[in-house]
Amino acid sequence: MSDSKLKKLVKLGSLCLLGVVAMEALIGFIAKQDSVLPGVEEFVRSAPEVYAAVGDIKSVSLEKSVYYAGVPGKENPYRKYSFSVSGTRSQALVIIQAEKQGEEYENRIVLIE
Structure with a gap:
């Protein structure tokens, strides 16, 4: 060369x-x-479903986040977060959707894999 x-x-x-x-x-x-992220991360850390999948949580790392503005009158805005979660028993990909309800966000687990 x-x-x-x-x-x-x-x-x-x-x-x-x-x-x-x-x-x-x-x-x-x-x-x-992102002002919503800390609440979503706390939701991941305290969700019984995540504990059942990985055991005691060692670490939670944000992998990806997406914001959807919604359609006025039809769909509320939401944010979707993908986290890599390590626990005492295993690791998992956890996807959370935080949907805006008025001034607050309601968190929902979409996937634990």
Whole structure:
């Protein structure tokens, strides 16, 4: 491999790595702005269904969040969160839907896998 090709490959790899770091920082920033997230995470930590699936919870990590604005008069807005949960017995993917009911959000488990 020639020096110019190697330099281009190193430059491309560096740019990709920088892009990944920037995306992680952006995701962290967005998660910190989410006022609903702390209540949903507490819901995950205290849900009997999650305890039954994984045992005593060691860690809860947000993997993904999605916001749906809803359709006025037909569907309420909601947020859907995917968490990776580790417990004393196993690990699970837990998906929670937080649907806006007036000024509050009602949390519901969609999936424990």
